[in-house]
Amino acid sequence: MAIKSLNISADGKREMTINEFKRWLKKLDADKDGKISRKELAEAVHISRGWFAKLKANREIRKVDSNGNGYVDESEFENLVEFAEKHLSVRILHLYDISLH
Numbered sequence: 001m002a003i004k005s006l007n008i009s010a011d012g013k014r015e016m017t018i019n020e021f022k023r024w025l026k027k028l029d030a031d032k033d034g035k036i037s038r039k040e041l042a043e044a045v046h047i048s049r050g051w052f053a054k055l056k057a058n059r060e061i062r063k064v065d066s067n068g069n070g071y072v073d074e075s076e077f078e079n080l081v082e083f084a085e086k087h088l089s090v091r092i093l094h095l096y097d098i099s100l101h
Contacts, residue, residue, distance in 0.1 A: 013091040038061050
């Protein structure tokens with residue numbers, strides 16, 4: 001599942017708003033259960049040419065899963081911003097970033 005965005009920053013990261021990021025995360029939900037599993041997150045890391053996809057996904061799920069159910073659900077999607085910026089070559093644009101462009 002490729003990350004589609006028209007805006008690419010100078011460092012090669014795809015730029016998207018938090019709402020675009022949430023829509024993209026929903027596309028990762030292969031079984032359409034409304035949650036991102038370790039396997040689905042690992043697939044995103046792998047597709048983004050990341051190393052150690054399973055390890056990173058397992059660690060991140062444990063870190064951002066605030067309700068402890070083993071998945072990242074829609075209410076926890078914003079918790080994945082830092083992970084996406086580090087491991088998925090994404091830059092999340094915040095309102096102050098957009099006003100500068």
